[in-house]
Amino acid sequence: MDPIVLAAGTALVTAMATDAWQSARDGAVALWRKVRPEQAEVVEAELVEVREQVLRARGEGDADTEQALAGSWQVRLQQLLRADPSLAGEVRRVLDEVLTPALEPADQERVGSLVMKATASGHGRVYQAGRDQTIHEK
Template identity: 85%
Template sequence: MDPIVVAAGTELVTAMVTDAWQSARDGVVALWRKARPEQVDVVDAELVEVREQVLEARRDGDADTEQALVGSWQLRLQQLLRADPSLAHEIKRVVDEVLTPALEPADQARVGSLMMKATASGRGRVYQAGRDQTINEK
């Protein structure tokens, strides 16, 4: 899955519980208006419904449901991107200018993305970590 889609889906669902929810919603609706205008009304209604589900999941401490909703929006955004790869720039703009600013600083740090890529040939080894790493070899 494209890293920008992972970030967008995560930040969208996280933004649903913030005071900036309306601007996050408007940003995603604008993305759909550009990509698939015939679906705008349906997507707008679904965003409202999903927000209620996220709020309920937070009240109930149901992290699994919240994560499932994140995954659902990541898949929808990935489908948009597959249908029109030129939307990557627009999705990134929505993330950078709308969704990320809607989050609290702690949430911004929590949902930030990290992309690492490594290759090895022959008998080479690659070790990567987002933080601490211990390697014990004999």
């Protein structure tokens, strides 16, 4: 699964338990309006319902339910990217500008650790790995 999707799904569900959940909801609905506008209203209603589930899970200390809800939204976001791969930049923008700022610092770090960022200029190279990496160059 795309790392941006993993981070965005987690951040979306985590943001549902914050005061900024409405902006998180609006960001997610905007993604659907671009790819599947006919589903946007249904998605918006589902996000409201999922927020209630997240709040209930948090109140009961049920981290497994919250994780399962995040997984569900990760799958849905992945389906959007499959339908329109050019949407990846927009998912990244919503993650960076809407979802992540809605989170507490500890949650921001947890979500940020799901996505590795690198920039190279000129003829530079960037190698990143979450674990093992082998590079063969001539």
